[in-house]
Amino acid sequence: MERGYSKKETKKFKDLLVRQREIVKQDMESIEKETSSSALKEGVGELSNMPVHLADISAESYEQEFAVGLLQNKGEIVSEINNALRKIEEGTYGLCEICGKKIAKKRLLAIPYTRYCIKCQEKMEDEEKDSPKDIE
Template structure:
């Protein structure tokens, strides 16, 4: 299990990540939805294509960052519930709490991780089929 002081460190890490992602999502939203008021209207098809590509790219990035932001918010909720650091798939499979923890090293790298490495590999292999 994760100690109280470590839990506070993870909470702080998640809150910092959440603040950065919120700013990024807002910036990407403004960039993607900017209707060209700051620039000239494209007069050539290539310019229009470039502008469209950039807008689509910004929208995809915004969607990806929004997904991570959602994961961060769910991780903060797990801290509040007292389930942070437990692998959701292991718990669903009925493993006892001592056998269903996510390694702290993984949480330091991906603080919003829901699953241990083994369960995440299984999940990813099933989703690629």
């Protein structure tokens, strides 16, 4: 197994991860506020005597589902960032979880919470494409 990045480089990545986590958390708060404020407006609308159009209900439902999907995605990113920060503390940050080789610095700068080198990531994606999908 290869050695990870130097303490100086790791510190830069840690700062980047902490900043990115704060940005993602702020995004989540904004999405939650928008979703709750639109739900409040929707609730007030139900009290009025105005007829509700099915298209309006459908659009609002879609927006809420979209917001929930965004929140789940952002939550997964926060989890991956926390995992990367834990790896920094353990001294394993920047090493691919599959092959154990050092992840390219350019890749870590683009996606600092990535767990795999580009070669292993592409291999996993190719395997996913080739595997049969469950049809619901």
